[in-house]
Amino acid sequence: MSIRIGIIGYGNLGKGVEIAVNAAPDMELAAVFTRRDPASLVIKTPGVPVVAASEIETWKDRIDVMILCGGSATDLPVQTPQYAALFNVVDSFDTHARIPEHYENVDRAAREGGKIGVISCGWDPGMFSLARAYANAILPDGRDYTFWGKGVSQGHSDAIRRVKGVKNARQYTIPVDSALEAVRNGELPELTTRQKHIRECFVVLEEGADAAAVEKEIREMPNYFADYDTIVHFISEEELLRDHSSLPHGGIVFRSGSTGVNKEHKHIIEYSLKLDSNPEFTTSVLAACARAAFRMYQEGQSGCRTMLDIPPAYLSEKSGEELRAHLL
């Protein structure tokens, strides 16, 4: 029997979950829920209903795990606790500072409903969190470094688009090579924000806009660009759409630690991702976490979980015997 998956929200994440669920041998897409007019939405999987969000409750017995594909700013803080009372749920909540609060809210709702809620699945938080947690447990004496990119930051691209005179923009976050090199050499460098990442911006101006003024405003924007070396390129909208319309991302988590009676042995653990599609990789993680949520629920567990709480084998469609024989 397949695990019946529901998707709430059909943006980049929802579409990615659809692909991941269809690629999984043990899952089937049961329905897509939307706040838009269901009749206006055409999904890729034939025969799967698109349902109004207002009818979600009536699907209580027809969905094993609901994957929430809304945003972390306003959707998930409300939706995940709300639906965790009714369904096993999985989300990609990624506002790091608010995870403890989100965890408590989802935990309460999921316990009351006797369901499992897995939050903050994806790559950061998610796979990068796992890399950090494992490496810290193994090398207690050491230092963590996380680099992002090369990849598109949608938040920074949006920030540029809000600048007066900007028609469209794409921003790439790029790790600084010399910083990576120093970390890989076990030098345990102290790195400022500027020393870790470069920000490269491709900007399309509106007609008659003042390029120098736009560039200055971008470079000096607090939080987003002021603390970085920022490169601004002005290009045509045609070039932007042709060369910069995909959403690659990735990054590297390092732990540089030491062991030995006199801490004389250095060890470097490096976990790296190079992703052509940020949303499709994220949703591949969400689908694997949905499988784990279903297994924990079947065991009678309830409450909130993160990937740090999930036995790795639960994410795999393979049996324990297969994993031990072929992957261990």
Next chain:
Amino acid sequence: MSIRIGIIGYGNLGKGVEIAVNAAPDMELAAVFTRRDPASLVIKTPGVPVVAASEIETWKDRIDVMILCGGSATDLPVQTPQYAALFNVVDSFDTHARIPEHYENVDRAAREGGKIGVISCGWDPGMFSLARAYANAILPDGRDYTFWGKGVSQGHSDAIRRVKGVKNARQYTIPVDSALEAVRNGELPELTTRQKHIRECFVVLEEGADAAAVEKEIREMPNYFADYDTIVHFISEEELLRDHSSLPHGGIVFRSGSTGVNKEHKHIIEYSLKLDSNPEFTTSVLAACARAAFRMYQEGQSGCRTMLDIPPAYLSEKSGEELRAHLL
């Protein structure tokens, strides 16, 4: 209350566990058990008893987790099931092909004794198994690559030492750069044994030995060297001891996979270790697994586990709240 750790066997692994346990804030070394004359063994930790292996049973109530530091060829297949009936145990059993059988033996004994046995902890099997299992669960459509080195292979060094005319030897396993490059580029190469690794040997000859004959015998040795490009250097014993007495190792696990409606998006996951001391890194993993074993035991669980069955948070001395606030 600290987790009371016992060590069985005091070779490279036993010494490494001692260091790791002393570095852990929540563990204490309770005793070291040896098949040698206990009086002949001086350990590094003051005040900790060295006890004859024959007296292990009398320590049943004074040890929370026993870490087995014997070899995979003959020690662990016997010892781990034997002691799993009496203690929570952790081992580094690394004969991949025999893991399923070892698992069954330890599982039976541990269930009967109401204890936890965690087997095959270390980096391969261990951290590399985790890297493979996570990456396979996330990217079901893809391909795995495991490279070892640059590092000392003790099995290959021993094989060279058995050649007539060889006094001493050290063998380094080295990944082939062009193969790493092809995998990193997402080319999904088919790689032969020879295309993946080079074997570099540093050999000290006995007086009067025939260098050409020794080199030929090494190069043509089946299983160990015949399928590889092998480099043989003859050096003095002084040079060997000066330049080649440490035990560095490491390696890289890749998964190269794709997602998308038409599999149009490539993703590369890379997990890499660069270790100054193979035994000390392995034993750092063993210590973290001992912590997890104790937690599972405290929950009332019993039976055999591998790292694939352990929630990552159980390996850390930090609480769930701390992990969520700082590492997630």
